[in-house]
Amino acid sequence: MNGILSMPGRSAESLVDVPHTLEPPARSTLPPSAQRSLKALRLSAGFWFLIALVGQWLFAWYIAMVYARPVLSGTPEAINNTAKITGYIVGDGLGNSLLISHVLAGGLISMLGLLQLWPWLRRRVPGLHRWNGRLFLALGMLGALSGLYLTWIRGSRLSDLGAIGISINGILILIAAVLAWVHARNRNLGQHRQWAIRAFLLVNGVWMFRLGLTAWLLLNQGPNGNTAKLDGPFDLAWSVGCYLVPIALAELYFRAESSRSPTRQWLSAGALGASSLLMALGVFGAWLMLWRPHL
Template identity: 40%
Template sequence: MTRFIQAQHARILNMAVTSWFVTAVIGQWIFGVYVLLFYGTATLKGHPSDWNKVLPNGYVTGDIMGNVVVGSHLLLAITIIFGGPLQLIPKVRNRMPVFHKWNGRCYILSAFVTSLSGFYMVWVRGSVGGIVQHVSISINAILIIVFAVLAMKYARARNIKKHRIWAIRLFLVMNGVWFFRVGLNFWLFMNQGIVGFNPKTFEGPFLNILSFSQYLLPLLLFELYTIAKKSPNKRFVQVVAVIVMVFIIVMAIGIFSASKSVWLPRITEVLFTNSITWTNM
């Protein structure tokens, strides 16, 4: 009887988590298209200085080393955004094991490179925000490296159960920057303006909280899910399911706001500009 109840609870939680995953992937791939088109087009046209329209100190004239680091960070970010979700889809994993294996290796490699390049961009090249945000980003990078090592360790040991757990944790912390953007746009949408931070210095109490929440909240949500999945306590399972649904609503609003105000307009702008360029050619 207990197993039956647990199975029922697991089904409810799986439905909520699946809804969360689908919502997240849609938002991430919209963001991925934006990153690919904006930064890719600027690079291919020979105007990497356009990176600075979005990424402060993204391109610095004469700093070859720094520009290569930032460029590799952006390139691998695209790989992470599109390749990461595919690692967690059961049908892809089961039907295309070879792809899963090599995509996973690319994902792990990307985790190490983006983390190290992230350190460089924050502490050497310089980034917006204050010391609190820089420390938070550094902690995020450390977690990415640790989780990547553990996911790889259990994959090699053929301990699939633990490998999947650490792979999910890795996926969550790897998307910290995306969660930050979604959380920020949710906040701006709900307040209909800038509240809790200085837009010029990009510092303030809200951003300090968000900088840690961007990876700690998703990890907490996952830990609650794993506990609830095994719990016979119906009330606890229901509470966790509600928390997941609230998280979905917040995320959906943030995705909508970011897409409407930033991602889709810039995607449209790049495509429109490209069409004119090709016509003139």
């Protein structure tokens, strides 16, 4: 993945692929105004990709240091130093196993997920793209199922209301992962790509919740509609917004990139650019408030 940042002659727009069944018209056949809007759309998507790459890998590093290292060193109880909800419990073999697998799956997903959005990898190493995609979907489904168990059976939640939105996220992950796999099997590559992107965004809903929460706290210089149990007005709204907003932006992008309307493409580019800036603020806030203090 580091090669993305150092490849000579590659612009940010080349980091994001075009759907196979919804290809926009070739830029050379478009008027100059439409060529500019299409380029702006691709550049905004590339900018989003780079911000997400930084945030995902920082999160993966945090998981490796705070969760994976204690488990591998034989001191799993150390993960309770950062836990806000139920952590490692002596004697709870099933719960501990699911907790550790849930967290480590999240770390692997953060390392592997964005590889699937890199068109160079799909074109040059299709076998790796396919197997990495299968692993990503499997880990995403494992994370969703283990998360539902931990939330509602083990009781690892701060409040019932606050957990509902994230639980809906888990159910949608299962649906999107299955549809992405089915379309890949049926060689419906355009639909596969779109469902794979939806699955990626849904799998990272909890990651996005952290980013949105810390960005909100920074913008407000403290809590505003937040509670310690994450059941305040903003907390509850963002518990569903953390995956619905990214999905809506993806839908906007899908339609804009296959459109001949420069206005639609400029609007989509602006929305992606603004969301990328907010995401960058969230990455900074999460690193400052949630991740760095425990490293």
